[in-house]
Amino acid sequence: MPELPEVETVARDLRGLVLGATIVGARCAWPRTLRTHDPDRFAAAVAGRTIERVGRRGKLIVVELSDGVALTIHLKMTGRLSLAPATAADDDHLRLAFRLEDGREIRFSDTRKFGRVGLYERDQLSGELVEPGEGGPLFARQGPEPLEPSFTLRAFRTRLRGHRGRLKPLLLDQSFIAGIGNIYADEALWRARLHPLRAANSLRPPDERRLHEAIRAVLAEAVERRGSSVRDYRGPMGDGTMQGQLAVYQRTGRPCPRCGRPIRRLVIAGRASHVCPGCQRLPRAARAAQEAVARSASAAAGAD
DNA sequence: CAACCGACCTGTTCGC
């Protein structure tokens, strides 16, 4: 659930609370939270190191420590960070805690246990942050940052035209653009008046321009509002107000803010998508192709 | 390159 705006908010809050603090130990209640390390080695690797930077790349929170060590935290759907006195009781879903020198703890709680924490070290030869073992460089799989100035319309067009697939799954692909999830994919497509099943390389130049603008505008507005607090994403380090601005996400049956038609829910690549049937139309040709796919799928199912 | 599926997890909501 946390996407770029929510992760950015958590990273900023965390930065303000722990920058300059020194970690003295770590305890792990669910070892699989750690991507590559066992709890003892992990605790030994972070102990004694100081928090020098807290940032974000895509949906990853990146905590740089002294001596060229970096932590990455992926909240996935239900991960949360909080600060608490080390003496405070653990909550039911505590997975990992970093003890700080000043008596506080950074706590990572995660109901569904999907969240992951990685530990990287600077490679002597390349100077890049790498995971021990065969893990690649830290950001190898992350696409461009949509809010960076380098994410230009021109760059976006070039990338879009290299894909024949449908828009919705493409927007969710972190190697295509980093940080977009189901909420902001649906909202950006609605703002751009584009149907999620449109083929990426079928857009006309004005469509591309609207989509580029919609992605940047919806993400920037959401960052300003500290993200959307919806379902699992709530709590002391991430309450936002963007949920009140959402036009389609989880608003099935309610009127489109632009044209009043009831929002529809469809499933694309196994995920819910929310679209306005009035504002987001498939062109005739794409619609015919889509119906042919649906027919052959139901024929295959029926033949079984 | 593209599409799809199962796996990973648990809490909440829905239909009967």
Added chain:
DNA sequence: TGCGAACAGGTCGGTT
């Protein structure tokens, strides 16, 4: 009221 099914969805790995 109770109970199981469906759903929530980010990402990876495997298959077609």
